[in-house]
Amino acid sequence: MWRQWIPFWQPGLSPHSGDVDLLFTGLLIASALVVGLLFFLLALFCARYRAGNQTDRNHRVKKSWHWEVSWTVASFVCFLALFVWGASVYFQIYRTRSDEHDVFVVAKQWMWKTQHPGGQAEIDALHIPVKRPIRLVMASQDVIHSFFIPALRLKHDVVPGRYQDLEIEVDKPGHYHLFCAEYCGTDHSGMIGEIVAMEPADFSNWLTQQAPSSPLASEGGQLFRELGCSGCHGGRGTIRAPPLEGLYGKPVPLSDGSTVIADDKYIRDSILMPRSQVVASYEPLMPSFEGKVSEDQLLRLVIYIKSLAGRQS
């Protein structure tokens, strides 16, 4: 690979990071040309037209507009090309496709808690298989953090109060930095972790070797009963509250006539702000769980409700 020949430059390790590196190279070359041309002209003019140097100073350029128009248009065209290039790669980077293997990330002052669907939890570390897109569902417990993996040229803020999806994929096994890039208080620079990318077989081994813990969905189910959700949403009682079986990913008609897709964000919002989007033909009876459940618990509830998707109501 050509990038390995450039000193001080660790090549990116995801399918998109190659595109970002190419873009960076393009920007560098364009800048080098501009700086080269400009510094050449500055040096040339400073040398030739220094005071006291006898040289031809007649026929100065008087009418400037055609020069102005030329370099305005030239700058604009170059900038437009860079804009289009950068934007197209940006849309690639932030596209999330698969939800085969979701990993849940909770950021809090000052640690990263990650959890696999099987319940394997880690702190300041994330083990993933290589060459397979992983969808991260990220939430913050307190302030804004930012999930940054330099080797993947990838970053996204984790803003409290909302879920953020991010897809990552690593090409090569290894250990990579995970940084918090948004300033978050005293130990901001200590909020760093490690992405451990493994061959798929090693990853399966790793998953099974982790301390046995119950899958997130069953923990969520337990919470569902403890918090009393099952009283209304449970199996038979569908008079006061809509059933949740087979809900996830389906369109839901709302009382105001609109329709939403029941995704992670919708379920989260419905737990915290149940009266904002009421299902058609139901009364707004549900109390808010704002402040009563942590981000960790919320995630488990969402995963539990998601796990009901395959069941019939």
Place this chain on the structure above:
Amino acid sequence: MSETNYLTTDYTLRSWFLTTDHKRIAILYFASLIFFFFIGGAAATAIRIELATPQGDFVSSDIYNRLFTMHGIIMVWFFLIPSIPNTLGNFIVPLMIGARDLAFPRLNLMSWYIFMLGGCTTLFAIFAGGIDTGWTFYTPFSTLYSNSYVIVAAAGVFIAGFSSILTGLNFIVTIHRLRAPGLTWYRLPLFLWSLYATSVILVLATPVLAITLLLMATERFFGVGIFDPRIGGDPLLFQHLFWFYSHPAVYIMILPGMGVINELVSCFSRKQVFGYKFVAWCSLAIAAVGFLVWGHHMFVSGQSLVASLVFSFMSFIVAVPSAIKVFNWTATLHKGSIHFDAPMLYALGFIGLFTVGGLTGLFLACLAYDVHATDTYFVVAHFHYIMVGGMVTAYFGGLHYWWPKITGRLYSEYWARAAAILIFFGFNLTFFPQFVLGAEGMPRRYHVYPPEFQVWNVLSSGGAVILAIAYLMPVFYFGYSAFFGRRAPANPWDAPGLEWQTSSPPPEHNFTSQPVVTRDPYQYDEDFHAEPQNA
């Protein structure tokens, strides 16, 4: 020197602290800004000492966070924003347009008192225990999680904002109403065009900052949910409001610098500025489009992808007028007669550093690369190239250029050139390695960092030592010049501007008779026999 000038009319303290003379107020601002510059600079020095090693061994994390916050707040609001407008602008604007004073002399004095009140409030916050939010005050950290003097510091910035608004207002009215007979808009020196554009931003954008800080204080003090999602607020709302002010504020900081460069490049190549009208309108274009790019600080925040697209596009657009200016300055040199006096060395340094800062701004406007580079040292390096490499260099250039007019004394050309060259090299050694650090992924605001980043941090800290020494040099030769320097003639650079038509230093009311303007600006002698007298 028998006749009295503005410095010798009265020597009492009262005559200084209750003066309404724009020249004396400029001196008051100048003294205050030097003070703030060295406080901000001391914080920067401590930061660079800490970052020389990867471990956190010089100060604790809490202290480190307070240091970079203090550096940012002091440098942005108490040095960069008032620097050129309130010192050089205050002094030169009435002289340049042939007026006796600014339109509202008492408002001008009030603006300095408000500024000092804001400054002292902020200093109190810093010395009472500090503030650790970063200069950006991001919520909900600043409203609910930070245990520091956030409200006091924000109050200081809030108060200082009124000073900005008053100064902006004063300049706008002055430039509209007090121009000398014959001084039409297209005969205005370009310094005034850029100060005019700056003033428009000051007046329109600063109220938004005031509102934002008020909302933040309301949430922090009364727990009203505005920005914290746990009580029904939206953290991104703060970022939108904050950057709606703070991005235009970047242009508040750089436009006056560009204005100074026009004067310097033109004077020391003995030639009028190439493409005068284009440069003039570029200032206003930057001021206008600068209001529409704030979202480029939020490409990874979770704002909609379409919004990111629009803001990226507008950010490329706003770079066009800046590029035009750089080309015009270069073209001004063509077939000139170039003198390498200290102000010109600063001007040439500005063009180089500003170009690097501007080009790396394109990297950051470019969506996909910004995802990697934002919140890393790449951003830190970029804005220091604009703010320090650009604005501070221009400020020093302007200060050297108008020093003989302000003080009536000449400075040591030898030491001034040495300082200019040392600043240029010290600056590049300090900040260029930070581009590499950012490209390699070192996040900003890190007290402790992984050891592989150390080499570049050591280079940067080494450069900071050189830069600190270089910035101290003018204190000595300017200090010497102010008291013992040779007397300056009225027009040491042989420049055609109105400010050079009166004596140095100017009399209390600037001109003995009302000047009348009959020609375009920058009419340098075509035959090149006019050499600067103190070169």
